[in-house]
Amino acid sequence: MTEIKLVNVFTHRGAGGNPCPIVINASALPSEEMQGIAGHFGHESGFVLPAANDDADYIFRFWVPRHEMEMCGHATIGALWAMATTGQLRAEQVRIETRSGPVTGFVDMTSPDDPYVEITQPVGKVVALSREEEDLVLAALHISRADLLDLPIQNAVTSRVKTLIPMKSVDLLNKLTSNMATTEQCCQSIGSTGLYPYAINDHGDRRFEARQFPKSSGYPEDAATGIAAAALAFGLLKNGLVKADSERITVLQGRAMNSLSEISIRLGFAGDRPIGCLLGGSVQFVGSHTW
Structure with missing residues (x-):
């Protein structure tokens, strides 16, 4: 029997967040079982395995119903939170091996029943799309250039x-519609894993709002996408929408799904040069299941 912890990650005022099944002791699970769990629950799922060498404390694997993922921000945060609240975390700073590279997790245990988790992401790369690629994105979301700010559509990655x-406004953002097949075709053409439209919620408070339409996860939209929010933070920096400092950037997501979520990003710098970021958020325990 495998115990599965269900958590909601990136909650906003105790609600919303992205549901995530977590298996803390997954060393005996074959890949097919991991994918089966993700398919059963219909969400990104995180699996914790022992490290293979001294370069890491744990190996984390991530699955969606259709395939394995290189990295999943909210599943990483959810797994660390679940481990911390059940006394299974070795330290408050841990090294994690993922398919996308090493990640460091920082767990603030000031409140042991509700620790706050942040994870590292590398410096983002941001590249503007060509006009032809932009047209594919606009068509996929049934919008025109008039619906956008005077900024480029960009591919960004951590x-x-x-x-x-x-998008020009939060209202336009939350009126968007998408089609899974069209989104997948568009993302395939432009080398992306998801469309992440965003809008300014409160510029002075560095608060933005976004939605994610994933390429091929097996569902049409995510309530909270940490990896996309981290990429967005570097896009905001490049576009001059945030200053080059480490003050908190807040990304709200999921409003159109009636699951408003909150993601926090803090950019890191060496002098004036960005070197990465910390991605964090709140977690709520939902329940336990056996498989």
């Missing part, structure tokens, strides 16, 4: 490539 689409 761990997985996301396409940043600068």
Whole structure:
């Protein structure tokens, strides 16, 4: 029997967040079983395995119903939170091996029943799409250039490539519609794993709102996407929408799904040069299941 912890990650004021099944002791699970769990629950799922060498403390694997993922921000945070609250975390700073590369997790145990987790992401790369690629994105979302800010559509990546689409308003953002097949075809053509339209919620408070339409996860939209929010933070920096400092950037996501979620990003710098970021958020325990 395998115990599965269900958590909601990136909750906003105790609600919303992205549901995530977590298996803390997954060393005996074959890949087919991991994918089966993700398919059963219909969400990104995280699996914790012992490290293979001294370069890491744990190996994390991530699955969606259709395939294995290189990295999943909310599943990483959810797994660390679940481990910490059940007394199974070795330290408050841990090294994690993922298919996209090493990740460091920081767990603030000031409140042991509700620790706050942040994880590292590498410096983001942001590249503007060509006009032809932009037209594919606009067609996929049934919008025109008039619906966008005077900024480029960009592919951005820390761990997985996301396409940043600068909407003129939160209202326009939350009226968007998508089709899974069209989204997948568009993402395939532009080398992306998801369309991530965003809008300014409160510029002064560095608060933004976004939605994610994933390429091929097996569902049409995500309530909270940490890896996309981390990529967005570097897009905001490149586009001059945030200053080059380490103050908190807040990304709200999931409003259109009635599951408003909150993602926190803090950019890191060496002098004036960005070197990475910390991605964090709140977690709520939902329940336990056996498989």
